[in-house]
Amino acid sequence: MLSRKELFKDTLKKAAHAWKRTVELHLTEEEANLLRLYIDQPGYVDLHWVMFVPAIKGQGTEEQQKKWLTMAYKFQIIGTYAQTELGHGSNVQGLETTATFDPSTDEFIMHSPTLTSSKWWPGGLGKTSTHAVVYARLITEGKDYGIHGFIMQLRSLDDHSPLPGITIGDIGGKFGSGAYNSMDNGVMRLDHVRIPRDQMLMRLAQVTREGKYVHSDVPKQLLYGTMVYVRQTIVADASRALSRAVCIAVRYGAIRKQFGSKAGGPETQVLNYKTQQSRLFPFLASAYAFRFVGQWLKWLYTDVTQKLESKDFSTLPEAHACTAGLKSVTTSATADAIEECQKLCGGHGYLNSSGLPELFAVNLPACTYEGDNVVLLLQVARFLMKTVSQVASGKQPVGTTAYMGNIQHLMQCKSVVNTVEDWLNPAAIKEVFEARALRMAVNCAQNISKAPSQEEGFEAAVAHVQLIIVTKFIEKLQEDILGHGVKEQLQKLCGIYALHLIHKHLGDFLSTGCVTARQGSLANERLGKLYAQVRPNAVALVDAFDYTDHYLGSALGRYDGDVYSALYKEAWKDPLNETVVPDGYQEHLRPLLKQQLKLSRL
Ligand SMILES: CCCCC/C=C\C/C=C\C/C=C\CCCCC(=O)SCCNC(=O)CCNC(=O)[C@H](O)C(C)(C)COP(=O)(O)OP(=O)(O)OC[C@H]1O[C@@H](n2cnc3c(N)ncnc32)[C@H](O)[C@@H]1OP(=O)(O)O
Ligand SMILES: Cc1cc2nc3c(=O)[nH]c(=O)nc-3n(C[C@H](O)[C@H](O)[C@H](O)COP(=O)(O)OP(=O)(O)OC[C@H]3O[C@@H](n4cnc5c(N)ncnc54)[C@H](O)[C@@H]3O)c2cc1C
Numbered sequence: 001m002l003s004r005k006e007l008f009k010d011t012l013k014k015a016a017h018a019w020k021r022t023v024e025l026h027l028t029e030e031e032a033n034l035l036r037l038y039i040d041q042p043g044y045v046d047l048h049w050v051m052f053v054p055a056i057k058g059q060g061t062e063e064q065q066k067k068w069l070t071m072a073y074k075f076q077i078i079g080t081y082a083q084t085e086l087g088h089g090s091n092v093q094g095l096e097t098t099a100t101f102d103p104s105t106d107e108f109i110m111h112s113p114t115l116t117s118s119k120w121w122p123g124g125l126g127k128t129s130t131h132a133v134v135y136a137r138l139i140t141e142g143k144d145y146g147i148h149g150f151i152m153q154l155r156s157l158d159d160h161s162p163l164p165g166i167t168i169g170d171i172g173g174k175f176g177s178g179a180y181n182s183m184d185n186g187v188m189r190l191d192h193v194r195i196p197r198d199q200m201l202m203r204l205a206q207v208t209r210e211g212k213y214v215h216s217d218v219p220k221q222l223l224y225g226t227m228v229y230v231r232q233t234i235v236a237d238a239s240r241a242l243s244r245a246v247c248i249a250v251r252y253g254a255i256r257k258q259f260g261s262k263a264g265g266p267e268t269q270v271l272n273y274k275t276q277q278s279r280l281f282p283f284l285a286s287a288y289a290f291r292f293v294g295q296w297l298k299w300l301y302t303d304v305t306q307k308l309e310s311k312d313f314s315t316l317p318e319a320h321a322c323t324a325g326l327k328s329v330t331t332s333a334t335a336d337a338i339e340e341c342q343k344l345c346g347g348h349g350y351l352n353s354s355g356l357p358e359l360f361a362v363n364l365p366a367c368t369y370e371g372d373n374v375v376l377l378l379q380v381a382r383f384l385m386k387t388v389s390q391v392a393s394g395k396q397p398v399g400t401t402a403y404m405g406n407i408q409h410l411m412q413c414k415s416v417v418n419t420v421e422d423w424l425n426p427a428a429i430k431e432v433f434e435a436r437a438l439r440m441a442v443n444c445a446q447n448i449s450k451a452p453s454q455e456e457g458f459e460a461a462v463a464h465v466q467l468i469i470v471t472k473f474i475e476k477l478q479e480d481i482l483g484h485g486v487k488e489q490l491q492k493l494c495g496i497y498a499l500h501l502i503h504k505h506l507g508d509f510l511s512t513g514c515v516t517a518r519q520g521s522l523a524n525e526r527l528g529k530l531y532a533q534v535r536p537n538a539v540a541l542v543d544a545f546d547y548t549d550h551y552l553g554s555a556l557g558r559y560d561g562d563v564y565s566a567l568y569k570e571a572w573k574d575p576l577n578e579t580v581v582p583d584g585y586q587e588h589l590r591p592l593l594k595q596q597l598k599l600s601r602l
Helices: 003-023 029-038 044-058 060-072 220-255 274-309 317-345 346-350 356-367 372-393 399-410 426-448 454-476 486-504 506-511 517-543 563-572 585-600
Strands: 079-082 098-102 107-111 131-140 143-153 168-170 186-190 193-196 205-207 213-215
Touching: 003 029, 003 317, 029 044, 044 079, 044 131, 044 143, 060 346, 107 131, 107 220, 131 168, 131 205, 143 193, 143 220, 213 426, 213 506, 220 274, 220 317, 220 346, 220 356, 220 517, 274 454, 274 486, 274 517, 317 346, 317 356, 317 372, 317 399, 317 454, 346 563, 372 399, 372 426, 372 454, 399 426, 426 454, 426 486, 426 506, 486 506, 486 517, 486 585
Parallel strands: 079 131, 098 131
Antiparallel strands: 098 107, 107 193, 131 143, 168 186, 205 213
16 A cells, blocks of 8 residues: 555656656647546646646636647646635635735735635645646735736746745645545645736736726636536546446446355346345436536537637526536536445445445545535526526526426426326426426525525526436437447436436425326336346446446456456455564564463463
8 A cells, every 4th residue: 555655656657657648649638638537546637737727728818828828738837726725615706815916016916814815725736736827816006806817836947846935735635545645735825926917817807017907808707717617527527437336336236146046046146136226227327317418518618618709608607507517416426326336336345446435535526626516506596596587577598497488388287197108208207307497496586585595496406407417318319329229228227317316306396296196106116117127238338338447447347257356366465465474463462362371371
């Protein structure tokens, strides 16, 4: 087991190799990010590519992009994204770091006025990054203009030592043994560090040589643009992480046999147990659902970005709501699912050699970073409340809220489901999800004047986001899908995804009158049939993810199914097995045993 310093050094070696190859092969950002996935260590390249570069692209002028991105692409500098502080993370407008303009020297003075203003968490800040985009309160002519981005050099490019006025280090070990412990999330305090005025990212606003603050004609929310970008990438990462966990649990469930042997025959595969299927197959369906919605979200983000280029900001609120909501729902579901997959593998799921503890440790923080999932869903609730009031004033909603325009029908419709088979009808499913989401949003809007309830808003936001995921799965199935029988299997998975949500949130569907108790029990009956229908193809459906054993990193999820010999072999690799008599025996155990033995003979 590597110590944290050895783990860090090992990852730095891998990352430096990856960067070198990135430059030698002239990889694009997309390709570099794929490389990131290959080395699969939450390492340095994440923040450089995933946040430092996008922040400069999104908030820098053409001139600033040319200057800084040229160096960043060639890894002449290594950057991070320093926004969160010890005292503030969610509340960006509450950040305390200051950037005070000094007209006498044409510089900004970057300063950490309080302990809580210490930058805290930025990945790669602790030991690796030479530069950062630092978010600070811009103060000029004695006025505080709020949070803006500034490019700062942190370390010497000669000997990597911190520059004068900068105290910088790692914030210490984190959850789990591997995973994020290879990442040097850092702490930084600034003591009146001076930077040139042209290192303020000036696409959204600028300060003139005389110190005048000038806001440009783009919405101030573009300051948050990098977070929108990362949130949409996290949805794709969540689908990958979930599909890895499901691949391990399904393959192991097909290998593992417990009980059920008749007259000395073979025991039963645990994957055949109904309880195992009802716990595992919704995750299998979710893995496909999140992959499809992640593909759509990437399209949405690209479309919004293109519109922004032509100064069309109309879809920015939709982009924020969709990326915030989908990041929140998919990462929460993924973290819960990985933990459950660990339990679905019994004792062996708890071993590091199963690959599941590491997968959990790497993906759990996704519920927090890039925006706490509750805080983000409250942003979606805010977006929905605005949309409901616009509908009330006659404005036709578009995009993912277009269904709200059908308010007359959706507020009073009854589900058409009468038989178990009716729950296979995508239109019937989509209608109950639309009705549930709309009625919960309207109920929340109506109550908001009385007692603004965060819970109602939160739940309405979840309903809206789940509708998006179900809708995108249904739309995917309307496309041409190659492969004999593939579409039929995906239709079953779409049914499982939607009906397991109806089962899980039946209270919502009943309390809003979208389904009756009988329709709810028909949905459960349908779900049980779908599990049985998917069982024969479950292994094929996870093989379809096409993960190598290396990438899966799991003795339980091996493609060849040779689990027990893999577990046994892995055990002996543990450093504890380097000696048959353990260290410590002579000092601690032997005296006790000998003494007790002697006593027993008295
Ligand atoms: C599971 C997969 C894991 C795999 C692991 C591998 C790799 C993963 C890949 C990448 C990740 C790698 C490393 C991790 C990096 C993590 C980096 C970070 O964490 S960076 C810091 C992230 N911090 C946050 O997200 C902060 C969250 N808080 C906020 O976003 C804001 O403070 C706020 C909550 C939104 C509140 O904003 P504000 O204080 O301005 O108040 P409001 O009045 O609510 O908003 C004003 C206005 O602006 C709109 N708006 C808000 N945000 C945005 C946005 N992002 N885009 C567009 N518009 C936005 C908001 O809707 C309001 O509009 P209006 O209603 O019209 O007034
Ligand atoms: C592994 C990891 C990597 C990170 N990397 C970076 C990085 O590279 N750069 C960077 O700048 N930051 C980074 N962060 C910081 C991260 O972005 C913040 O931790 C995140 O935004 C959450 O903010 P917070 O910690 O202030 O949580 P808080 O907001 O303090 O959350 C604490 C609790 O309060 C609740 N809460 C907060 N506000 C409200 C509200 N208005 N209504 C209801 N409930 C509320 C939350 O739901 C949560 O339950 C990283 C964090 C982690 C864990």
